[in-house]
Amino acid sequence: DAGVTQSPTHLIKTRGQQVTLRCSPKSGHDTVSWYQQALGQGPQFIFQYYEEEERQRGNFPDRFSGHQFPNYSSELNVNALLLGDSALYLCASSLDLRGPRATGELFFGEGSRLTVL
Amino acid sequence: DQQVKQNSPSLSVQEGRISILNCDYTNSMFDYFLWYKKYPAEGPTFLISISSIKDKNEDGRFTVFLNKSAKHLSLHIVPSQPGDSAVYFCAASARFGSSNTGKLIFGQGTTLQVKP
Numbered sequence: 001d002a003g004v005t006q007s008p009t010h011l012i013k014t015r016g017q018q019v020t021l022r023c024s025p026k027s028g029h030d031t032v033s034w035y036q037q038a039l040g041q042g043p044q045f046i047f048q049y050y051e052e053e054e055r056q057r058g059n060f061p062d063r064f065s066g067h068q069f070p071n072y073s074s075e076l077n078v079n080a081l082l083l084g085d086s087a088l089y090l091c092a093s094s095l096d097l098r099g100p101r102a103t104g105e106l107f108f109g110e111g112s113r114l115t116v117l
Numbered sequence: 118d119q120q121v122k123q124n125s126p127s128l129s130v131q132e133g134r135i136s137i138l139n140c141d142y143t144n145s146m147f148d149y150f151l152w153y154k155k156y157p158a159e160g161p162t163f164l165i166s167i168s169s170i171k172d173k174n175e176d177g178r179f180t181v182f183l184n185k186s187a188k189h190l191s192l193h194i195v196p197s198q199p200g201d202s203a204v205y206f207c208a209a210s211a212r213f214g215s216s217n218t219g220k221l222i223f224g225q226g227t228t229l230q231v232k233p
Contacts, residue, residue, distance in 0.1 A: 033220065042206050042223035056220050090160055105151065106221060108160030
């Protein structure tokens with residue numbers, strides 16, 4: 001049973017460029033959340049997708065957008081990259097956290113390390 | 118505003134002794150708390166959780182204690198082993214009726230080093 005997989009694992013971009021990160025959730029999971037983890041900090045919630053719609057959003061600008069596909073996989077897009085966007089981007093999958101089968105537990109991928117120069 | 122705080126960035130203990138990691142929260146709507154462990158170059162992995170209707174949950178060497186009146190929880194690892202050396206994150210969620218419903222709010226993490 002494959003867990004959460006993310007790609008790419010590492011990438012380097014320059015300021016102003018755009019980046020797309022991809023995530024495949026754990027088998028059986030229907031909810032995908034994206035987190036940004038800056039160096040020395042805890043993961044910060046970006047947004048969450050359920051049934052192909054953005055259901056929750058954290059305090060991130062509109063430069064951060066996402067998508068969820070019918071197979072529950074997801075993409076995170078960041079436009080007009082800034083130096084401060086350099087971070088580890090974590091994808092986490094779960095069952096619907098508001099649903100009756102919710103355990104509250106998120107399963108994380110290994111992350112995509114983005115460096116903006 | 119930091120709703121979940123881990124005030125100790127690091128902790129060092131001797132193998133075989135107890136490790137106690139602490140976490141404080143401010144939002145009284147939080148009703149579910151989790152601890153995650155993270156090794157370098159890996160994503161966080163779930164360790165143990167506790168619902169707000171309990172004050173203690175135990176799983177092997179790991180025990181989480183919740184003090185709702187103080188808005189404080191702690192993770193006890195007994196006995197500590199060198200393989201426990203990692204970054205530990207506390208996280209909280211509100212499963213109903215809150216803007217935090219459906220998402221986890223993480224603390225900054227505590228780096229635990231267990232010395233052989």
